[in-house]
Amino acid sequence: MTFFAYNQPASRPQTSTAAADLQREGISMQDLNIIATTSSPAIATDWNEGRVILAGDSYPENAFELFQPLLDWVSAYLAQAGQPLRLELSLLYLNTSSIRIMMDLFDQLEVAHQAGKSVRLQWFYDARNERVADLAEEFREDCTFPFDIIAEERA
Amino acid sequence: MSEDRDEFEREVAALLQDPQWQGHPLQHALQALNARYDERGAMMARLTRIADRYQLAERERGLSFVQRYERQLRQLEKIIRISDQYQQMLRELNEELQRTASHDLLTGLFNRRYLYDRLGEELGKAARGHGQFALAMADVDLFKQINDSYGHDIGDAALCHVARQLAAPLREYDLCGRWGGEEFLLLFPGGDLEAAQQGIQRIRQRLQDEPFVHDGRVCPLTLSFGVTEYRQGESTTAILKRVDEALYRAKHAGRDCLECA
Numbered sequence: 001m002t003f004f005a006y007n008q009p010a011s012r013p014q015t016s017t018a019a020a021d022l023q024r025e026g027i028s029m030q031d032l033n034i035i036a037t038t039s040s041p042a043i044a045t046d047w048n049e050g051r052v053i054l055a056g057d058s059y060p061e062n063a064f065e066l067f068q069p070l071l072d073w074v075s076a077y078l079a080q081a082g083q084p085l086r087l088e089l090s091l092l093y094l095n096t097s098s099i100r101i102m103m104d105l106f107d108q109l110e111v112a113h114q115a116g117k118s119v120r121l122q123w124f125y126d127a128r129n130e131r132v133a134d135l136a137e138e139f140r141e142d143c144t145f146p147f148d149i150i151a152e153e154r155a
Numbered sequence: 156m157s158e159d160r161d162e163f164e165r166e167v168a169a170l171l172q173d174p175q176w177q178g179h180p181l182q183h184a185l186q187a188l189n190a191r192y193d194e195r196g197a198m199m200a201r202l203t204r205i206a207d208r209y210q211l212a213e214r215e216r217g218l219s220f221v222q223r224y225e226r227q228l229r230q231l232e233k234i235i236r237i238s239d240q241y242q243q244m245l246r247e248l249n250e251e252l253q254r255t256a257s258h259d260l261l262t263g264l265f266n267r268r269y270l271y272d273r274l275g276e277e278l279g280k281a282a283r284g285h286g287q288f289a290l291a292m293a294d295v296d297l298f299k300q301i302n303d304s305y306g307h308d309i310g311d312a313a314l315c316h317v318a319r320q321l322a323a324p325l326r327e328y329d330l331c332g333r334w335g336g337e338e339f340l341l342l343f344p345g346g347d348l349e350a351a352q353q354g355i356q357r358i359r360q361r362l363q364d365e366p367f368v369h370d371g372r373v374c375p376l377t378l379s380f381g382v383t384e385y386r387q388g389e390s391t392t393a394i395l396k397r398v399d400e401a402l403y404r405a406k407h408a409g410r411d412c413l414e415c416a
Contacts, residue, residue, distance in 0.1 A: 093245065096238040103230060131244045138237050 029076045032069055040066055041091060045073050050083050055090040063097035071101070074108055084118035085109070090125070092132060106143055113145035120146040127151040261311055262318035265332030270340050273330055274391055277344055281385045288344045289351035289384040290394055292402045293321065293358075295337040296377045296410040309369055313376060316367045324357035339378075348384045348415055355380050355413055377411035 029047065036042035041056035043066075052074065060066045077085055087109070094102065109119045121143075125132035136149045167189055176182040257269040265273075277288045295301075295317055302310040314337060321331050321339055330342040343351045359378065366373045381401030385394060401416035408414065 094237075094241060096234060099234050099237050099241070103234065131240070131247075135237060135240055135244075138233070138240065141233075 029073050032073055034066075034069075043067075043070055045070070045077075047077065047081065050077070050081065050085050052085070052087045053089075054087070057093040058091060058098040059093060059095035060098070063095065063101055067098075067101045067105075071105060071108070074105060078108065078112045078117060078119075084120070085112070086119075087121040089121065089123045091123070092125075092129075094135075102139060106139065109145055110143055120148070122148045122150055124150050124152050127153050259333040262315050262333050264318050264322060264339070265330060267332065267334050267340075270330065270332040270334065270342065271391070273342060274340075274395075277342065278385065278389075278391055278394070282388065286345050287347055287385055288342065289346045289348055289382065290343070290398050291341040291351050291355060291380055291382045292334065292398045293339040293341065293355075293378045293380050294402055294406070296379055296406075298337040301374070301376075305369060305374075312369070313367050313374070317362070317376060317378070320362045320365055321358055324361050325354060329354060346384075348382060351382045351384070352413065352415070355382065359413075379405040379410045380413040381405055381416065382413060383416040 031047055032043050032045045034040075034043040036056040039057065040060040041054050041058045044053040045051070052070070054070075074085070087105075091102075106121070109121065112119050123136040123139075125136065133149050133151065140147045140149065167185065170176060171182065171186055171189065257265060259266045274290070280286060281288055295314070298310065298313070301313050314333075317337075318331075318333065318339070321341070325331055325341070328344055329346070330344070332340055334340040341351070341354070343354060346354070362376060362378065367376045368374070379402060381398045381403070383394060383398045383401055397416045401414040404416075405412050405414040
């Protein structure tokens with residue numbers, strides 16, 4: 001884990017503790033830039049731009065381990081950044097634990113939205129695969145923050 | 156009860172106030188007893204208040220458990236619903252992949268790879284003494300002319316038409332697929348030369364009854380056939396070679412006919 005700078009030992013096992021430390025110190029968290037694999041999506045964050053990008057398939061062996069840094073990043077951002085947050089998702093297949101994590105993530109956004117913070121989500125999908133849009137609709141059901149499902153025409 | 160007690164309490168209070176009993180030892184004792192009684196009553200009221208508050212808190216805690224439980228149940232149901240949809244999506248994708256692995260994209264018939272595997276299976280069964288099978292190879296006559304005069308799109312449409320007429324009259328367990336180009340392979344499990352010839356006759360009849368129509372004009376399409384049946388101990392290559400040779404002879408015999416080997 002090398003997502004956390006600022007003298008955090010690289011081998012520190014509890015990323016959530018590291019995040020809490022950073023939060024206490026009032027320092028913005030280092031951005032994430034996790035490369036996609038065949039079973040996990042690309043995860044990228046940009047604190048200055050207020051942007052999170054997730055793209056690809058998600059059926060990792062341990063979804064909680066993979067996504068915890070992202071959940072920590074988002075909660076730190078929402079707590080401290082004081083500026084809008086935008087999520088751009090191009091997710092195709094999600095396994096059950098990834099679905100669970102997305103719902104937790106959207107819950108965080110919902111809470112922030114209810115507290116008057118500016119959050120929005122854009123879910124991009126290949127226009128040839130309408131099923132992905134149906135799934136995004138299911139996710140959107142309980143969300144009141146801006147949640148757009150956008151078809152992309154691909155060559 | 157409480158009214159009786161209030162009545163009694165008033166009586167006691169009046170007795171204690173009554174001047175005629177002042178200084179009497181029993182008046183003194185009654186006063187002390189009454190003070191103790193008041194004290195106990197107040198304590199009882201306090202205990203009851205605490206117990207009530209505690210009960211209320213427990214009740215609220217229970218309610219919040221119920222709420223949390225219901226919320227988690229809803230979340231769980233949603234996860235399951237979404238997960239099922241993803242599974243369904245994968246299943247359909249898988250079926251699509253299986254279909255493209257075994258079927259010809261243009262005609263929707265089985266493809267060469269699938270036919271080759273099935274031919275191998277039938278050959279294995281027959282070699283072990285479990286039945287017999289016949290094989291036919293069909294080729295669209297003068298297909299190049301159709302392509303050249305009408306273009307490839309019409310050529311493709313003609314192939315699809317032929318494919319439908321080939322598949323329609325076959326029995327459920329007969330197989331038919333596109334071997335390549337304008338060549339089709341027919342497999343008759345359990346059948347002999349006679350059965351194959353009958354099947355082919357039905358196909359030729361159907362192709363006459365339902366000719367290919369392009370731009371409102373009937374374009375006569377015919378097929379040449381080579382037919383053979385399994386011979387004990389032979390290989391896939393050997394039987395394919397023989398059926399191909401029979402087809403070649405049919406072509407040379409003037410097309411639109413059937414040659415047996």
